[in-house]
Amino acid sequence: MTDKTNSVEITLKNITKTFSDGTLALKPTDLTIKAEEILVLLGPSGCGKTTTLRLIAGLEFADSNGGSINFGDKNVTELPIEKRKVGMVFQSYALFPNMNVSENIVYGLKVRGIDTAVIDHKLAEMLKMFDLEKYAKRGVHQLSGGQRQRVALARAIITEPDVLLLDEPLSALDALLKARLRGDIRTLLKSLGITAVYVTHDQEEAMAMGDRIAVLDHGEIAQIGSAKEIYLQPKNAFVADFIGQMNRFEGNVIDAQLVLNTGKKIPLSSEALASSNANETLSMMLRPEDIRLTKVTDEQHALTGIVSSSVFLGDRTRVTLEKVQKEGKVIVDCFQRIEYPSGQIVALSFESKHLIPLQG
Amino acid sequence: MKKDKYFYMQLLFTLAVCSFLIVPVVMSAVAGVTNNYFVGIKSGFTLRWVEQVWMLYSDTIWLTMKIALATTMINVIVGVPCAYVMASSKSRWVSVFDELLTLPIAIPGMAISLGIISVYGGFSDFRSSWFFILIGHVIFTLPFMVKSVLAVLQSFNFKVLEEGAASLGASFWRRFFDVIIPNCKAGIVAGMLMTLTLSIGEFNLTWMLHTPLTKTLPVGLADSYASMRFEVSSAYTLIFLCLILPLLVLAQMLNNKKVQNN
Numbered sequence: 001m002t003d004k005t006n007s008v009e010i011t012l013k014n015i016t017k018t019f020s021d022g023t024l025a026l027k028p029t030d031l032t033i034k035a036e037e038i039l040v041l042l043g044p045s046g047c048g049k050t051t052t053l054r055l056i057a058g059l060e061f062a063d064s065n066g067g068s069i070n071f072g073d074k075n076v077t078e079l080p081i082e083k084r085k086v087g088m089v090f091q092s093y094a095l096f097p098n099m100n101v102s103e104n105i106v107y108g109l110k111v112r113g114i115d116t117a118v119i120d121h122k123l124a125e126m127l128k129m130f131d132l133e134k135y136a137k138r139g140v141h142q143l144s145g146g147q148r149q150r151v152a153l154a155r156a157i158i159t160e161p162d163v164l165l166l167d168e169p170l171s172a173l174d175a176l177l178k179a180r181l182r183g184d185i186r187t188l189l190k191s192l193g194i195t196a197v198y199v200t201h202d203q204e205e206a207m208a209m210g211d212r213i214a215v216l217d218h219g220e221i222a223q224i225g226s227a228k229e230i231y232l233q234p235k236n237a238f239v240a241d242f243i244g245q246m247n248r249f250e251g252n253v254i255d256a257q258l259v260l261n262t263g264k265k266i267p268l269s270s271e272a273l274a275s276s277n278a279n280e281t282l283s284m285m286l287r288p289e290d291i292r293l294t295k296v297t298d299e300q301h302a303l304t305g306i307v308s309s310s311v312f313l314g315d316r317t318r319v320t321l322e323k324v325q326k327e328g329k330v331i332v333d334c335f336q337r338i339e340y341p342s343g344q345i346v347a348l349s350f351e352s353k354h355l356i357p358l359q360g
Numbered sequence: 361m362k363k364d365k366y367f368y369m370q371l372l373f374t375l376a377v378c379s380f381l382i383v384p385v386v387m388s389a390v391a392g393v394t395n396n397y398f399v400g401i402k403s404g405f406t407l408r409w410v411e412q413v414w415m416l417y418s419d420t421i422w423l424t425m426k427i428a429l430a431t432t433m434i435n436v437i438v439g440v441p442c443a444y445v446m447a448s449s450k451s452r453w454v455s456v457f458d459e460l461l462t463l464p465i466a467i468p469g470m471a472i473s474l475g476i477i478s479v480y481g482g483f484s485d486f487r488s489s490w491f492f493i494l495i496g497h498v499i500f501t502l503p504f505m506v507k508s509v510l511a512v513l514q515s516f517n518f519k520v521l522e523e524g525a526a527s528l529g530a531s532f533w534r535r536f537f538d539v540i541i542p543n544c545k546a547g548i549v550a551g552m553l554m555t556l557t558l559s560i561g562e563f564n565l566t567w568m569l570h571t572p573l574t575k576t577l578p579v580g581l582a583d584s585y586a587s588m589r590f591e592v593s594s595a596y597t598l599i600f601l602c603l604i605l606p607l608l609v610l611a612q613m614l615n616n617k618k619v620q621n622n
């Protein structure tokens with residue numbers, strides 16, 4: 001079972017989905033998921049990520065507009081889920097309450113009429129692999145959330161599917177278990193070499209799990225790329241705001257500087273200047289961890305703000321500043337253990353290469 | 361906690377109501393095994409009347425059992441898929457269908473039987489067979505079966521279980537029999553017991569639909585009260601109670617178990 005499977009590439013070509021009430025859940029989408037790749041579909045609820053997953057699974061069918069879904073060379077557009085050779089892990093696990101742990105795990109093999117000896121052998125392998133030997137004969141309602149999750153995974157991969165689909169599989173678990181399991185799942189998927197699509201609304205989980213992340217917004221892919229690309233070069237404000245915290249500065253370009261509506265100035269890098277015209281309104285984004293603070297005594301400094309609150313988060317202190325711009329606040333993550341009392345005037349500094357110009 | 365006078369007043373009232381209901385049942389049962397009810401218990405006990413009922417009416421008991429079992433079987437075969445379709449469908453026609461299905465409970469049995477007779481009464485072979493009564497019983501008991509299964513189906517997300525089974529390669533029928541049916545077992549069993557109980561005790565419809573050759577237990581009972589010694593009809597009641605009480609107790613036990621599980 002731990003041998004590499006013949007994983008396949010998944011290709012979606014011009015796939016759209018309109019619900020019966022007329023809502024367009026997925027706008028025309030092209031998407032290629034490479035063989036052995038873990039692709040994470042990330043987005044807020046209602047963005048179309050689950051619909052995309054269900055279309056790949058065969059639980060929903062795409063609008064008939066000539067679009068197609070291929071697993072490798074095989075066109076599966078019209079095939080229902082039971083004929084697609086997919087494994088699926090559901091948010092609620094969907095374990096059968098009328099069957100015990102072992103019966104749940106081997107169900108897929110039984111349906112396929114596999115020989116009992118083979119089933120027993122594979123079951124033993126799965127129980128061992130997922131550390132479930134002690135629970136083999138237990139009812140699923142007697143298991144903890146983490147154990148159920150493992151049963152659901154074992155049940156999905158025992159049939160050696162071409163594709164593994166995971167629909168928010170960790171969302172029902174507590175934070176600590178979540179963090180541990182996502183590491184385990186990634187290791188498992190990589191050792192199986194299976195093509196996987198993973199849906200989540202948790203950006204940290206997405207970054208930890210995915211080879212690539214597709215950020216979805218209102219039924220379309222806003223950006224697709226590695227965690228690093230998406231975090232460091234967000235294509236638009238939605239992606240930037242959805243992945244981590246982001247500060248936004250808006251102003252006019254005057255003398256190679258961005259002049260905010262408070263008159264405070266931000267020096268711009270030559271790349272940023274090249275993409276903008278003088279006197280044009282420009283938006284720049286900056287991550288909270290890229291800003292450094294220095295306590296100052298007056299507001300005459302080029303770029304200053306006033307501390308409105310500061311929260312100690314263990315590994316960092318999150319400081320919220322106001323009066324940098326007329327509206328909105330600036331969030332800064334400080335990793336030094338320095339206290340910033342409310343009302344303290346601070347100067348902001350950062351490397352201009354960390355400024356991300358906002359497009360669209 | 362010290363119990364105040366209101367507690368004892370309530371207790372007394374409850375006991376009075378219970379005895380009002382139970383005493384006639386007990387009297388009837390006792391009458392069925394008393395030599396001469398008008399003389400009283402001192403006339404002695406006997407199983408003579410029970411034997412006489414068995415000789416005269418045993419065929420009604422067998423017919424009742426046959427009809428009750430057949431009704432239950434049809435209800436399972438028709439009612440379970442029906443409940444499944446109703447639970448799965450998002451159509452607004454479902455509520456219309458639900459109303460139609462429940463209608464026979466609200467309409468007097470007399471009216472239903474008249475309807476059945478006026479439509480199907482012309483087929484004389486059918487009219488004189490026990491199937492004619494079976495139709496009436498199915499119409500009357502089916503809503504109880506459907507509602508019972510529907511309630512269970514609505515209590516868990518069966519759609520996602522079905523999707524889970526489908527993702528593992530199970531066809532529709534495989535999913536239905538491996539996942540849906542076993543997880544609805546409590547509702548199906550409760551519906552079956554309800555059907556059995558209702559069918560065994562059904563009088564209104566049956567009285568209109570029966571022929572002298574297709575008499576069921578409750579019809580025979582009415583007949584015996586009208587034309588037999590009081591002790592004989594009381595013995596008949598006793599037999600009826602022996603049939604129906606275990607079913608009611610079983611249904612109650614299952615119900616309690618279901619509540620506990622929830």
